[in-house]
Amino acid sequence: MVKQSKLKQISIKLTLILLINISLLNSLKSQFLNDEFCGAKESFNLDLRKKPWKGNNLFLSEYLKKINYYADIEKIRYRVPLKLWIYRKSDGSGGVSDEKIKDFIDNLNDYNKINNTGFRYYLREIENIDKSNKLTLGYFLEAPWQNIINHSKGCLNVYVTDTLKRKSFKKRRVNVRGTYNVITQSVIIQKSTSNTGLSHEIGHYFGLYHPHRNYRAGKRLQECVSRTRKAKGLFKKGLICERNGDGLSDTPAEPNLTFLVDNDCNFIGTSLKDKWGEKYQSSTSNIMSYPTHYKCRNSFTYGQIAVMLYKASKNKYQKYWNTENTDNLIYSVDEFEPDDNRNMANILEHAKIQEHSFHSVYTPKKKLDIADKEDWMKFKIEESSEGIAVITIKSSEKKISQINLIIENEKQKIIKQETISAQNREITINLNNLSAGWYYVKAEKTNIIQTKELDKYTIETLLR
Secondary structure, eight states: OHHHHHHHHHHHHHHHHHHHHHHHHHHHTTOOOSEESOSOOSOOGGGGGGOTTTTOTHHHHHHHHHTTTGGGTTOOOEEEEEEEEEEEOTTSOOSOOHHHHHHHHHHHHHHHHHTTOSEEEEEEEEEEEEOGGGSEEETTTHHHHHHHHSOOSSSEEEEEESEEEEEOTTOOEEEESEEEETTTTEEEEETTOOTTHHHHHHHHHTTOOOTTTTTTSOTTTOOOSOSSOBOOSTTOOSBGGGTSTTSOTTSOOOOOOTTSBOTTOOBOOTTOBOTTSOBOOOOSOBTTSOOSSGGGOOBOOHHHHHHHHHHHHTSTTHHHHBTTSGGGGGGOOOTTOOOOSGGGOEEOOBTOOEEEEEOEEOOSSGGGOEEOOEEEEEEEEOTTSOSOEEEEEEEOTTOOSEEEEEEEETTOOEEEEEEEOSSOOEEEEEEOSOOSEEEEEEEEEESOOOOSSOEEEEEEEEEO
């Protein structure tokens, strides 16, 4: 009976996806490009009506004041776990590399940090799907179905495949670099997506639209260039720029910026006009836009940040992602994560102290929380150096677990092994006569005890 019930649920979800995709075909007909930035199209126009800031962006600025955003603008407010589903060949080869996964998450956190969004993301786990026939996913059916049959609770599910394709009305195969599926609430990206691609798609997950949303529509839906033009109509109140397009007044109205941005990130579509006859004066830096060059995308506006924070506060898992909940201290990942294997090793720079921690990874059943048991780091001995490295490691005063330290060369040969314990919380390791190349430091937590406290340690490397 349980299996039949699950099959019935899956059947209902798939039917819903099919019906919605069919209903969207007309709105998508004219919106295909040869190589799309994102597959989350200007659809679900009615969805914006559910937003309390539609026609009243004051709601967003008041929300930021309510949560004291400006008083502590650099505060991390939500730590969101990501589960990555990696599509590979049937023999286990191919797929996205561990190094690229680290780049994805590092870039995601960097863009959120420089924009003070209040979000940080950490790797919950990686699960490989070894099916060669899934390296290219069809946009309308295959991708949503994969989201349903491969899905975990309590985290943001991200699917990484070689190619995401969809077929246009002219039966053209269109390459989509990434998308957010509003029904399955999952993100899908190509492994070759840009360094802002994941930030863009997660922006959709937390309620953001493209600033060029409905730019081809008439006055009823298109956003106007003017920031003061009021909506007209019996049931329409507020400013047009707060109702149409992406519904945010601090993202300038814009057309689709593909082919409208030069190599220096200047907007070159200044002759284009909105439906009211005003020339566009578009920004080219917004992460939710489609500028010609990826390098131009680097910013979120305060309105966009407010939307994301508001949406996060309504998420069913916000209690476990929210940093104000003291029970979530164990999920406080350090800035060097992910560093769970040699390929993700963080670089130790000369004379720079780094603070690391062994955290827990949230799962809906907290007793099954995943333990972070390994940190990997690496340092490089240059040809011109003396071949000397001095590594000093100190553990937290509240140390409760033992940490084994293993230092290996590039050939994975162990050249030194030490232990930090409650009785010996500081160790200095001297390495001499090192040949040029990379050396790896593995910090491995043992005799793990469940606790609300983090196991922290600092590491400093002096190279000569």
